[in-house]
Structures are given as C-alpha cells and as structure tokens.
Amino acid sequence: MLKLDTAGAKDHNSHAQEHPGQATAHSAPTPDCLVEMYEVMVRSRRLDERCWLLHRQGRIGFHISGIGHEAAQVGVAFAMQRGHDFLHPYYRDLAMVIALGMPMRAILLGSFGKQGDPSSGGRQMPNHYCYKPASIFSVSSPVGTQLPQAAGLALAEKLKGGNRVTVTCIGEGATSEGDFHEALDWAGVHRLPLVVVVENNEYAISVPMHLQMAVERVADRAAAYGIRGVSVDGLDVFASYAAAKEAIDLARAGAGTTLLEVRVARITPHSSDDNDATYRSPEEKARVRAQDPLPRFQKQLVEMGLLTPAMIAEIERRAQAEVDDALRYAENAPYPPVEWAMGPVFAD
Numbered sequence: 001m002l003k004l005d006t007a008g009a010k011d012h013n014s015h016a017q018e019h020p021g022q023a024t025a026h027s028a029p030t031p032d033c034l035v036e037m038y039e040v041m042v043r044s045r046r047l048d049e050r051c052w053l054l055h056r057q058g059r060i061g062f063h064i065s066g067i068g069h070e071a072a073q074v075g076v077a078f079a080m081q082r083g084h085d086f087l088h089p090y091y092r093d094l095a096m097v098i099a100l101g102m103p104m105r106a107i108l109l110g111s112f113g114k115q116g117d118p119s120s121g122g123r124q125m126p127n128h129y130c131y132k133p134a135s136i137f138s139v140s141s142p143v144g145t146q147l148p149q150a151a152g153l154a155l156a157e158k159l160k161g162g163n164r165v166t167v168t169c170i171g172e173g174a175t176s177e178g179d180f181h182e183a184l185d186w187a188g189v190h191r192l193p194l195v196v197v198v199e200n201n202e203y204a205i206s207v208p209m210h211l212q213m214a215v216e217r218v219a220d221r222a223a224a225y226g227i228r229g230v231s232v233d234g235l236d237v238f239a240s241y242a243a244a245k246e247a248i249d250l251a252r253a254g255a256g257t258t259l260l261e262v263r264v265a266r267i268t269p270h271s272s273d274d275n276d277a278t279y280r281s282p283e284e285k286a287r288v289r290a291q292d293p294l295p296r297f298q299k300q301l302v303e304m305g306l307l308t309p310a311m312i313a314e315i316e317r318r319a320q321a322e323v324d325d326a327l328r329y330a331e332n333a334p335y336p337p338v339e340w341a342m343g344p345v346f347a348d
C-alpha cells in the first residue's frame with residue numbers, strides 16, 4: 001500500500017475535530033479565497049433553502065439537499081483547478097457545482113425541467129448536475145455509477161499525457177456498491193490521477209453507517225486497493241481544503257489516487273420525498289443541526305478579521321438577489337417541446 005502521512009490522515013482513527021482553522025502552510029487558501037469560499041457556501045445554502053420551499057409549494061417536483069455538506073464541497077472545489085480539472089459529482093454537490101461556476105439560473109432550469117437546462121435539457125431529475133463549461137460531467141441516478149466513469153476518465157487523461165485531475169464525489173453508502181470496488185481496484189493498479197471524495201453523512205437514506213459497513217472509517221477501505229485513504233472533518237473548510245489540495249497535487253504529480261473521506265452532516269431528510277422523523281429521533285436531529293458548518297466557518301472568518309457584519313449582510317443580500325433572479329428566469333423559461341423527449345440520446 002502506498003502510505004503517505006498527511007495532516008488529514010492524522011485524524012484517521014478519531015472523531016475529534018482536527019486543526020480547526022489551520023490548513024497546512026503550503027496549502028492555505030488566501031484571505032480573498034476564504035471570503036469567496038464563504039460566499040459560495042451562503043449562495044448554495046440560500047438556493048438550497050429556496051428549493052425546499054419551492055417543493056413544498058408544489059412548484060418543483062423534487063429536491064435533494066447539500067445542507068451540511070457545504071464546507072467539505074467548497075474545500076474540495078477550491079483545491080481543484082476550477083474549470084480545468086474534471087468533476088463527476090453526485091446529487092448532493094450543490095455548493096461544489098456553484099463553486100466551479102455553474103450558474104444558479106442553469107441549476108433552477110433543471111429543478112423546473114425547463115428548456116435550456118444544461119444538465120439534461122429538462123429530461124433528468126433535478127440535482128443531476130452537468131455543466132460542460134466547468135468540466136462537470138453528467139450524473140446517473142443509480143448510486144455509484146460515476147465511479148467507473150471517473151476512473152475511465154482519469155485513465156484517458158493519463159494515456160493522453162494530460163495534467164487534468166478527475167475528482168468524483170459519492171456518499172458513504174455508495175462505497176458498498178460493486179462499482180466502487182471495480183473503480184478503486186482499477187485506480188490502484190493504474191495509479192490514476194483521481195480523487196474519490198466520500199461525503200460521509202452516516203446515512204444511506206434511512207440506513208445508518210453501522211449497518212452499511214463493518215469498518216470504522218470509509219477511508220479504511222483504501223488499503224484494499226493500494227491507494228491513500230484519508231479521513232477529515234468535512235464540517236471544517238480548512239481541513240477539507242488542505243486534504244483535498246494534497247490529494248489533488250499528488251494525483252497531478254503522478255502519485256495516484258486518494259480516497260478522501262470528508263465527515264459531514266446530513267442536516268435535512270434524504271430528499272424532499274423522505275420523512276426522516278421515521279428513523280431519526282428529535283434529539284439526534286437537533287444534534288446534527290448543531291453541527292452546521294456555515295455558522296462555524298463564519299465565526300472562524302470573523303475571528304480572523306476577514307469578515308465584518310457589513311460584509312456578511314452584503315453577501316446575504318447578493319445571494320438572495322441571485323436566487324430571486326434565477327427563480328424568475330427559470331419560471332419564465334419555456335418547457336422543452338414534447339418531440340425533444342427522445343433526443344439527443346442516440347446518434348441518427
């Protein structure tokens with residue numbers, strides 16, 4: 001097994017929150033970058049919250065949320081060469097795709113199933129993000145299918161001699177799928193320029209982590225494939241960024257694949273169609289809600305002197321205005337013509 005000690009890996013066997021506010025020196029984001037990361041988290045959160053409201057009002061048919069995952073997603077996204085590196089996302093990656101430059105208008109066109117939706121032309125479920133200008137690949141609904149696709153993409157890039165790293169994101173539940181095993185085995189054998197980010201929220205819909213796997217950490221699974229396994233506090237932007245930066249830098253340098261577990265919190269039910277009160281107690285839900293990464297990051301930046309109350313208010317105002325604009329745009333957009341339903345899937 002390729003063993004490389006990292007700041008993130010130190011936390012491998014403990015639930016303690018590691019090094020809050022301290023990224024490794026070589027990979028610390030700049031102050032401007034930190035404020036931009038915070039703004040992306042706010043933008044994602046406000047859009048996410050609006051989608052829940054739109055669903056409850058019967059205006060969109062489905063929503064699946066990234067609330068509680070944003071710190072990890074923003075940390076990973078900002079460690080990428082945004083637009084250059086490839087992303088094979090999964091349905092919870094709202095903050096991630098916003099960070100890479102997917103416009104809110106495009107995201108809501110998907111939620112409304114409207115014409116112009118870049119993900120699928122209004123034919124896929126919402127939150128199956130795809131955005132070619134930001135090198136974001138299409139999501140399939142069966143859990144884990146992006147893993148072999150991402151491994152194939154990384155292999156193609158390696159064969160071409162390019163330097164673009166592939167990042168793919170999955171939930172911890174997806175690591176029990178056969179696709180995970182096949183993709184990581186291949187990644188290990190071929191030392192692929194790939195980072196597999198597991199957003200571990202400790203649930204696969206209603207199934208808790210201890211009924212999904214017998215290992216303590218998802219990152220422990222990396223040993224079976226001869227790749228690095230790193231587990232970090234995904235509620236902490238700094239830890240997520242530092243671990244992702246190191247993994248991406250190593251992948252780009254030819255040192256192969258990392259399985260990066262970011263431990264996050266699923267603050268919402270699984271999706272708009274799930275009632276988590278049937279399997280989570282009110283006490284547990286309150287405990288999870290208290291882990292919210294957004295106020296935590298805000299507090300860190302205020303203490304570092306990077307955010308002022310005026311800046312926080314202005315960022316909120318901009319985010320709300322952006323959501324309002326995207327909503328108006330998507331609601332006014334036309335539906336795709338019926339005859340488009342069958343194409344363009346197959347070549348003529």
Ligand SMILES: Cc1ncc(C[n+]2csc(CCOP(=O)(O)OP(=O)(O)O)c2C)c(N)n1
Pocket residue numbers: 092141142143170171172173174175199201203204205266270
């Ligand atoms: C192959 C397959 N099995 C089952 C499902 C139904 N399903 C959708 S999401 C999900 C849970 C996935 O859990 P996890 O990977 O932990 O991601 P999370 O939703 O927690 O972020 C399941 C079982 C599916 N879409 N595809």
Ligand SMILES: [Mg+2]
Pocket residue numbers: 171172173199200201202203204205
């Ligand atoms: Mg999960």
